Amino acid sequence: xxxxxxxxxxxxxxxxxxxxxxxxxxxxxxxxxxxxxxxxxxxxxxxxxxxxxxxxxxxxxxxxxxxxxxxxxxxxxxxxxxxxxxxxxxxxxxxxxxxxxxxxxxxxxxxxxxxxxxxxxxxxxxxxxxxxxxxxxxxxxxxxxxxxxxxxxxxxxxxxxxxxxxxxxxxxxxxxxxxxxxxxxxxxxxxxxxxxxxxxxxxxxxxxxxxxxxxxxxxxxxxxxxxxxxxxxxxxxxxxxxxxxxxxxxxxxxxxxxxxxxxxxxxxxxxxxxxxxxxxxxxxxxxxxxx
Numbered sequence: 001x002x003x004x005x006x007x008x009x010x011x012x013x014x015x016x017x018x019x020x021x022x023x024x025x026x027x028x029x030x031x032x033x034x035x036x037x038x039x040x041x042x043x044x045x046x047x048x049x050x051x052x053x054x055x056x057x058x059x060x061x062x063x064x065x066x067x068x069x070x071x072x073x074x075x076x077x078x079x080x081x082x083x084x085x086x087x088x089x090x091x092x093x094x095x096x097x098x099x100x101x102x103x104x105x106x107x108x109x110x111x112x113x114x115x116x117x118x119x120x121x122x123x124x125x126x127x128x129x130x131x132x133x134x135x136x137x138x139x140x141x142x143x144x145x146x147x148x149x150x151x152x153x154x155x156x157x158x159x160x161x162x163x164x165x166x167x168x169x170x171x172x173x174x175x176x177x178x179x180x181x182x183x184x185x186x187x188x189x190x191x192x193x194x195x196x197x198x199x200x201x202x203x204x205x206x207x208x209x210x211x212x213x214x215x216x217x218x219x220x221x222x223x224x225x226x227x228x229x230x231x232x233x234x235x236x237x238x239x240x241x242x243x244x245x246x247x248x249x250x251x252x253x254x255x256x257x258x259x260x261x262x263x264x265x266x267x268x269x270x271x272x273x274x275x276x277x278x279x280x281x282x283x284x285x286x287x288x289x290x291x
Contacts, residue, residue: 037066073104075149101146106182107211114153122158177212183209198228206248215252222248239268255285
């Protein structure tokens with residue numbers, strides 16, 4: 001890895017002040033930049049896809065060490081979760097899952113990971129200890145989103161406690177609606193800095209406004225997503241774009257537009273199961289139109 005200008009300046013400083021210490025600053029071969037982090041991440045994803053688990057872990061953990069911000073750490077930890085779930089030791093999985101849940105901003109991601117992590121805890125016989133830990137965390141901070149998400153998931157499933165869950169679920173939903181609104185506003189602001197991704201940002205904002213229970217804002221953002229150019233490239237990205245907008249319009253009660261987007265989504269995939277899923281959703285919406 002070629003050292004960048006900042007790194008070269010640091011190397012010169014080290015040589016000047018600590019030249020008599022153990023080790024040599026040259027040759028320099030460490031990765032240090034965001035580009036290096038992205039390269040390590042991509043390498044890890046490719047190795048994971050080839051089921052080269054050990055090398056994938058090394059590459060992704062290298063990307064984690066180089067991560068420039070929490071957003072990058074979150075996506076890297078997400079990629080590491082399937083690997084960590086197979087390890088005999090539990091600490092890497094616990095650290096990764098809790099980091100992802102604490103830093104996930106997209107609506108629904110925290111709940112998704114809470115369900116997956118709860119399944120892992122049940123299989124490992126760790127569920128009772130996690131309940132105790134999260135109840136303690138919640139007592140210290142009543143707005144601890146990870147504790148609330150985990151306890152609501154656990155009390156709704158493996159450690160059934162409907163009374164306690166009903167105490168917590170309203171608090172969790174209120175916090176998540178506020179968080180979704182913040183995320184929606186952040187996506188709308190991104191349109192100004194990344195106009196080339198305006199359609200995707202408006203779409204993501206629309207999805208978040210639905211999660212925030214603000215249907216007027218959701219419809220406004222969805223309309224701007226439809227008007228914005230360029231659209232995501234064809235294939236799976238454009239498929240997901242239309243699925244998300246279809247779901248937004250369905251949630252907001254505009255069933256014709258929802259159906260139109262889902263029909264476009266079908267045209268962007270060759271996977272039979274995915275086509276069938278969209279078609280089933282269209283059938284549900286057509287039936288709802290007739291009522």
